Amino acid sequence: MVKEIVLANAPTGFPVIELGKADSTFEIKEVELLELQDNQLLLQTIFVSNDPAQRGWIQKDQNSDRAYLPPILPGDRMRAASIAKVLKSTSSSFKEGTLVQCYGGWAEQLVVNAKDAFPLPDLPGVSPSVFLGAVGVPGLTAYFGLKDVCKLQEGQVIIISGAAGATGNVAVQLAKHVLKASKVIAIAGSDEKCQWLREIGADVALNYKSSSFPNALVEAAKPSYADCYFDNVGGPILNACLSVIKRNGCVAACGAISAYNDPSQMILSNWAEIIINRITVKGFIVMDYYHRRAEAVEVISSAIKEGKLSVVGGETIVRCTEFKEIPKVWIRLFRGENTGKLVTQVAD
Amino acid sequence: MVKEIVLANAPTGFPVIELGKADSTFEIKEVELLELQDNQLLLQTIFVSNDPAQRGWIQKDQNSDRAYLPPILPGDRMRAASIAKVLKSTSSSFKEGTLVQCYGGWAEQLVVNAKDAFPLPDLPGVSPSVFLGAVGVPGLTAYFGLKDVCKLQEGQVIIISGAAGATGNVAVQLAKHVLKASKVIAIAGSDEKCQWLREIGADVALNYKSSSFPNALVEAAKPSYADCYFDNVGGPILNACLSVIKRNGCVAACGAISAYNDPSQMILSNWAEIIINRITVKGFIVMDYYHRRAEAVEVISSAIKEGKLSVVGGETIVRCTEFKEIPKVWIRLFRGENTGKLVTQVAD
Structure with a gap:
């Protein structure tokens, strides 16, 4: 037995x-x-x-x-x-x-x-x-979310929430060191996590539990706002991010952990930003990309070998x-x- | 003076x-x-x-x-x-x-x-x-929302909220009589409005103030769910619609009148549907299509002349x-x- x-x-x-x-x-x-x-x-x-x-x-x-x-x-x-x-x-x-x-x-x-x-x-x-983790489902989620959903281009600005999580930390590192974003704004839930995120490639790391978070996010997104937002959490952080996404920008809706145990927390008072600024929100599930698993494993493995993606601390x-x-x-x-x-x- | x-x-x-x-x-x-x-x-x-x-x-x-x-x-x-x-x-x-x-x-x-x-x-x-109205900004909004944002194809199922409004009623008529949707599900706020919507082309018209609305929406969307949802209202109706949009379906985010005077009403407890069913939400503003105004005026005017679009009651x-x-x-x-x-x- x-x-x-x-x-x-x-x-x-x-x-x-x-x-x-x-x-x-x-x-x-x-x-x-x-x-x-x-x-x-x-x-x-x-x-x-x-x-x-x-x-x-x-x-x-x-x-x-x-x-x-x-x-x-x-x-x-x-x-x-x-x-x-x-x-x-x-x-x-x-x-x-x-x-x-x-x-x-x-x-x-x-x-x-x-x-x-x-x-x-x-x-x-x-x-x-x-x-x-990094070479498993979370890493694949980060890769296809950035590459196919956000369609992140070199020089763009991206916000990543749940950034210290399994998917988030790989997304931060791939965005900065492989896809060459000009600015990666990472959002996490403690100062220690933020410190680590700066070490692995975040240009800005914000603790959403800090009272200065909403203003700090607006400042971080200046002068041009963000091209895309990789959303792992939903809820108030998604709501805050809607007001700093560029016109015609996008949200990759990957997860909503803040609301999984209480969906009533999904209050999007900034929804009108989606309309006014012609934002596209795209939900995705990594399973849809499994036929391209080898491609993702190759990119992520190479990044690890080349020292661009650290699995220490991740x-x-x-x-x-x-x-x-x-x-x-x-x-x-x-x-x-x-x-x-x-x-x-x-x-x- | x-x-x-x-x-x-x-x-x-x-x-x-x-x-x-x-x-x-x-x-x-x-x-x-x-x-x-x-x-x-x-x-x-x-x-x-x-x-x-x-x-x-x-x-x-x-x-x-x-x-x-x-x-x-x-x-x-x-x-x-x-x-x-x-x-x-x-x-x-x-x-x-x-x-x-x-x-x-x-x-x-x-x-x-x-x-x-x-x-x-x-x-x-x-x-x-x-x-x-029908040949003005609301009509153009209906036309480009269906044609370019929803990309509504002949034979598809569409849900339209605020359906008795200026944009909604034109969208219902264009979707059914010009773009040949197989099923138009219209949502409005009174039985009288619903009666009128059935007369102008809605296959199903639902009064969202009725206690049976959530179930009736699920029934109306059977057997295949909706290809797209033309959202003029946001709030609880948008939330209900998220659970009846087909996998890879879309939401055209046109307006959110339910929340304009109280954005805290935008509670989207069904947000996870966007992720799980790979839904795309696309915000749009009709101004972006003004360079194609003549095309829309031509289609709408022709529909009026051919009796496909009634402006009586609209x-x-x-x-x-x-x-x-x-x-x-x-x-x-x-x-x-x-x-x-x-x-x-x-x-x-």
């Missing part, structure tokens, strides 16, 4: 993380592993990815028609990207002992079909957890001593406690 | 329409008309246009940098499109007695440079007031017996009291 964590009660507001309560969002389950069939792998989970999007996947009463992935229902194992070690293999493509990427979820061990596991890209000298790895701690690490995402990619390590 | 109405106190909330109070938004002024110079016209205002956008022009503490027209400041005559009669002319292009279009504003009589007045398009059998003309009544008519726009274009007639 092995442990996994399943959805117990689909939340509408802030998830209840403590296990064992009547309204707990999650619960622990013991499951029996099936014998391997042909072309299957027995995996030991090593690293589990924590992503704001996971909150959307468990939202109560979703219209499955409109979701981009099937909703996770009570009783289902929590979905998460992961890095796992192959313990047994009946596939000629994977040797025992190698590491793979997959959507293994919150499971100690699990059996997957070989076609649902992927070898790690070749990038020596980095922790395998990087394939959940990652917070939390080692769980007990499997049941996984939800407690995950919820830190929504408290703004982590810097860079938040990864949970469940085994060595 | 002639009368004009000027801005007294720039509003932040709902305008104070009663004249003569300490906080009145407007006040009456008597002004002396200057002698005509060369190439000038003395005009008698006949019809004054009432447009939601005027509320934006008088908003307090605007950043003139970001406005699409210079803000109207206290002491300035209220800006409005108008149809006027030429009383005297020192221009060879305009004869006395003819009617012209201009931005004459809230003035009984005024002197303008001939280059700022335009002859009325040739369209026999309609009231000249139509050049402030216009509410209020005859003011006293000049000072102008603001009282204008404010009806924000109370949802008018059907179609609201025009104020100040002289015969």
